[in-house]
Amino acid sequence: MFGTDACMIAHPDAVQRVLLDDHEAFGKGEVLTRNLADAMGEGLFVSGGDQWENQRTQVQPAFYRKQLHTYVPEMQSTAAETVEQWRDGMVVDVNDTMTATTMDVLGRTLFGVDVRENPIVSEASDAILTRFDTSRFWSFLPDRLPTPTNRRYRRKLDKLQQFVDDLARQRRQQDPENRGDDLLSLLVGFVEAGDLTVDELRDNMVTFLFAGHETTALGLTYTLLCLAQHPDRQADLQAEVDAVCDGRVTAGDLPELERLEHAIDEALRLYPPVYMFFREAKRDVTLQGYDIPAGTTLVLPQWAVHRDPAWWDDPETFRPERFDGDAGRPEYAxxxxxxxxxxxxxxxxxxxxxxxxxxxxxxxxxxxxVSDPDPDLIASTNLKPGGPIEIALDVR
Ligand code: HEM
Known part of the structure; x- marks a missing residue:
């Protein structure tokens, strides 16, 4: 591919060796690192070696369960605002709706801002995803070519970086007690403690936006796509929600929503938002008896492994109970x-x-x-629907 040798790793044991057992023998690869360097080179997704390890250790507490629980009320009220706009019998494109909902959640939990008043956050997220839309030829053109996509990307990225710098500066001037709980405030605290540089803070905020927006929106879209085809499953989940939640969903309810958890697991199996990703061998390795020379690109395809009949019975069928208990399949299936x-x-x-x-x-x-039960899918940076996913709403 493009003058490099690439091979696809489709056996769970080999996936486990690449990601876990021998992970130090594989890097993220030069193409990815170079392409994303401007936007998030100093952030978790792109950095490597000691820098990555230090950052991961520093930033990890921001993602501990207790910290995340403080975000559940924002997540709940954002979803409630979405529902408020719905009416019985309406047909909605759930991909559009979930894209807007997840953007609102990220705006509030990452930056503590309302994205409707600060459109730069969603505009920059769009520009970054368009720039790296791997289903379009332009994503392979170098950044320095002044294509319209590159120019828009550059402009929006500059604005977003400025926006993050300004917000971070304002937070540092505030008394730590009154800064609120969003991720920006937590990272500002790490900068003050000398655990993170200002550039690392900025690149991580951009990273969370890039890595966390479309992926989560797609996870929600595909779960709704699956549920909308299975009224019996919906009724089952509604019974669970009625039994567990007292009107408004709280952080304490979440562990008890087990059937809902399995429905999400199963939707992410059938439609993994990240349908494949890459590694590059740093040295010669042997995987499943195949010799793989240093420099080879390895493709790790969730799409293929998640639908492989060797590990999954009737793999094309939505069946959340696969995730009840231990099914004895390899972990990295x-x-x-x-x-x-x-x-x-x-x-x-x-x-x-x-x-x-x-x-x-x-x-x-x-x-x-309402729309096609087997929608066209686009292999972009993430696995995207090719058209609207239309769902009719029926008030309970
Ligand atoms: C359904 C939603 C999501 C999916 C399917 C997903 C998937 C993934 C995958 C497959 C990776 C590994 C990439 C690799 O090893 O090359 C990854 C890494 C990462 N994700 Fe997510 N992600 C989701 C949501 C999020 C959210 C909400 C955030 C942040 C708020 C986030 C932040 C990151 C970061 C920072 C990394 C890099 C971690 C590191 O290298 O240390 N992701 N994600």
Whole structure:
């Protein structure tokens, strides 16, 4: 591919070796590092070696369960605002709706701002995703070519970086007691303690936006796509929500929403928002008996492994009970959030958000799929629907 040797790793044991057992033998790869350097080179997603390790240790507490619990009320009220705009019988494109909802959640929990008043956050997120939309040829053109996409990307990225710098500066002038709980305030605290540089703070804020927005919106969209085709499953989840939640979903309710958790797991199996990602071998290695020379690009395809009949019975069918108990399949037959030391730091955040939003929606409405049950999908940076996912709303 493009003058480099690449191979696809489709056996869970080999995926585990690359991500976990021998992870130090594999890097993120030069193409990714170079492409994302301007936007988030000093952030967690792109950095490597000691810098990555230090940062991961410093930033990790911001993603501990207790900290994340403080975000659940924002997640709940954002979802409730979405529901308030709905009416019985309406048909909505859930991808659009969930994209807006997750953007609102990120604006509030990352930056402590309302994105409707600060459109730069969502505009920059759009510009970054368009720039790196791997289903379009332009994503392979170098940044320095003045294409319209590159120019817009540059402009919006500059503005976003300025916005983050300004917000961080304002926070530092505030008394720590009154800064609020958003991720920006936590990272500002790390900068003051000398654990993070100002550049690392900025690049991590951009990283969370890039890594956390579209992925979570797609997770929600695909769970709704699956549920809208299975009224019996919806009824089952609604019974669970009624039994567990007393009107408004709280952080304490989330561990008890087990069937909802499994419905999300199963949707992420069938439609993993990150459908493949890459590593580069730093030295010669042997995987499953194949010799892989240093410099080879390895493709780790969730899409293929999650639908492999060797590990999954009737793999095309939505069946959440697969996730009840231990099914005896290899651990890395399922890796929607990656694995090993570089697994998604936002996994718990995303899971909490998806559960809170879905429980809030299911409490008020049932869903019926209007558009194609087998939608076209686009292999972009993430796995995106090719057209609207239209769902009719039926008030409970
Ligand atoms: C359903 C939603 C999500 C999915 C499917 C997802 C998936 C992934 C995957 C597969 C990786 C590993 C990439 C690799 O190893 O090359 C990753 C890494 C990462 N994700 Fe997520 N993610 C989601 C939500 C989030 C959220 C909400 C945030 C932040 C608020 C986030 C932040 C990150 C970061 C910073 C990394 C890099 C971690 C590191 O290298 O130390 N993600 N994600």
């Amino acid at each position: 399922y890796f929607p959030f990656g694995g090993g030391p570089r697994h998604c730091i936002g996994m718990r955040f995303a899971r909490m958000e998806m559960k809170t939003v879905l429980a809030t929606l299911l409490d008020e409405y049932s869903f019926e799929l």
